[in-house]
Amino acid sequence: MGDGTGAVSTPAVAKPPAPRRINLALQGGGTHGAFTWGVLERLLEDERLAIDGVSGASAGAINAAILVQGLADGGREGAIRALDRIWRDVAARLAVSPLRNTPFEKALWGYDLTYSVAYQAFETLTRVFSPYQFNPFPVEFNPLRQVLDANLDWQRLRQDPKAVRLFISATNVRTGKPRVFTRAEVSTDVVLASACLPNVFRAVEIDGEAYWDGGYVGNPALWPLYYERGAPDIVLVQINAIMRAELPTSATDIMNRLNEINFNASLMAEMRAIDFVQRLLDSGRLEQPRYRRIFLHVIEDEERMREFKLSTKLNGDWEFLQTLRRYGREAADRFLAEHSDQLGKESTLDIQRYL
Numbered sequence: 001m002g003d004g005t006g007a008v009s010t011p012a013v014a015k016p017p018a019p020r021r022i023n024l025a026l027q028g029g030g031t032h033g034a035f036t037w038g039v040l041e042r043l044l045e046d047e048r049l050a051i052d053g054v055s056g057a058s059a060g061a062i063n064a065a066i067l068v069q070g071l072a073d074g075g076r077e078g079a080i081r082a083l084d085r086i087w088r089d090v091a092a093r094l095a096v097s098p099l100r101n102t103p104f105e106k107a108l109w110g111y112d113l114t115y116s117v118a119y120q121a122f123e124t125l126t127r128v129f130s131p132y133q134f135n136p137f138p139v140e141f142n143p144l145r146q147v148l149d150a151n152l153d154w155q156r157l158r159q160d161p162k163a164v165r166l167f168i169s170a171t172n173v174r175t176g177k178p179r180v181f182t183r184a185e186v187s188t189d190v191v192l193a194s195a196c197l198p199n200v201f202r203a204v205e206i207d208g209e210a211y212w213d214g215g216y217v218g219n220p221a222l223w224p225l226y227y228e229r230g231a232p233d234i235v236l237v238q239i240n241a242i243m244r245a246e247l248p249t250s251a252t253d254i255m256n257r258l259n260e261i262n263f264n265a266s267l268m269a270e271m272r273a274i275d276f277v278q279r280l281l282d283s284g285r286l287e288q289p290r291y292r293r294i295f296l297h298v299i300e301d302e303e304r305m306r307e308f309k310l311s312t313k314l315n316g317d318w319e320f321l322q323t324l325r326r327y328g329r330e331a332a333d334r335f336l337a338e339h340s341d342q343l344g345k346e347s348t349l350d351i352q353r354y355l
Contacts, residue, residue: 019050020343021231024067025222028058028195028215029239029263030313031090032305034321036063036237037083038328039299043235044076046336049343052231053165055180055221057214060237061168061194062086062144065152065186072156072163086151087321093143094316098122101317111320113311114252126199135202142201148188158184167224169214170194173203178217178266180224215263222270226294233343235335237328238300240264242353256310271296271354296349297339301331 024043026036040063043049051071056064063083070082094100098118101109105116113119125134135141157163166183170193181190193204193211203210214220225234240260248257274294280286281293304327312320339348 017048019048020233020340021050021052022233022235022343023053023055023225023231024051024064025220025225025234025236026054026056026060026064027219027237027239027263027267028056028060028213030059031094031316031321032239032308032313032324033059033063034087034324035239035301035305035328035331036060037087037321038325038330039237039332040067040083040328041080041325042329042332042336044080046340047076048340051164053167053225055167055169055225056194057169057218057220058195060220061191061214062148064166064168065154065157065191068164068166068183069153069157072160082151086147087325089147089150091316091318091321093147095318097143097316099314101315106317111312111315111317111323112309113315114309116311119311119314131198131200131202140202142192144195145188145192148191152188152191154187154190157186165225165230167221168194169218169221170196170204170206170211171214171216171218173198173210173212176217178214178221179209179211180218180221182224217266219263219267222267222274226292229292232293233295233297235297235299236267236349238298238302239305241302241306242268243302244306252309252311259310268354271351275351275355294347295342295344296347296351297335297343298349299328299331299335301327 024040036059043051051067054064054068056062066082066086067079070079072078074081099113099122100118101113101116109115157166163183166186168181168186168190170179170181170190171177172179189204189206193206194214196204196212198212203212205211219240222234226232240263242264244257244260248254274296277286277291278293281291342348
């Protein structure tokens with residue numbers, strides 16, 4: 001209709017809703033990080049979501065740094081391409097690693113390396129000798145450095161004021177305390193430190209301090225995501241099983257369970273702290289905005305991930321990585337279908353599983 005002056009009014013067009021901003025907390029777990037790759041890929045495809053901050057440790061730190069760089073370089077599609085590129089690079093370099101099953105061993109045990117000759121030799125070597133003993137030369141042997149040098153532009157990340165917040169955890173060897181590096185501090189050494197398994201690689205020195213894998217004390221660190229007053233939703237991408245019904249009795253199963261417990265311990269402690277504060281808020285004993293409500297969510301597939309032994313965290317077989325990627329995509333798809341409407345409103349994570 002006109003307005004009496006002969007002009008034709010323009011029909012109102014509804015604006016699309018603003019994306020829901022979320023924080024991502026990415027666990028470490030060797031090549032099981034390919035599960036997280038699949039999760040991130042699926043989340044990036046959903047334009048209802050926007051990433052506010054990312055915290056990661058070990059393999060989670062690699063995924064986190066590449067995700068943030070990809071977003072800065074090319075938005076969602078840039079991040080998807082960057083993640084695909086680095087995981088293909090990881091697979092290509094591990095394809096020539098001695099730590100892989102022969103075709104006969106793969107036919108017998110699938111993706112499990114536990115009983116392979118190469119893995120048994122590796123286990124014996126790393127239990128008898130330290131990285132400083134079996135590599136006494138000053139030359140570093142860490143294929144991950146080559147992967148990161150080829151894929152991570154850390155100087156670009158440091159200088160981009162509009163890039164997503166990034167936090168990477170590492171363990172200070174001397175003090176045993178966590179060190180959380182921000183995006184302004186990120187470097188290849190920082191990411192290597194976060195993924196430094198002490199029985200395989202020498203500690204990574206940064207500013208005169210030695211660091212080991214961040215998974216021991218922050219897998220991943222949650223507190224930076226809410227200390228800096230970002231989005232209230234934290235989505236944990238979990239790849240280490242919390243629960244196991246069966247009692248481990250073999251040596252390999254005991255080591256596997258110890259690894260899961262060790263790499264979940266710091267996360268469970270943070271969950272207890274967050275739950276305590278939220279209950280104080282509920283009872284009115286704490287006041288906002290000094291203390292604020294945090295909404296916790298989790299994307300996981302424990303039933304499937306429990307099937308994989310500790311040795312598979314070193315398996316870079318492309319078929320295996322693609323399987324994990326698919327599991328991650330499917331887990332993210334379920335989360336979005338079941339809980340996307342609850343983002344910004346309430347937690348969907350069952351906190352009792354972590355207490």
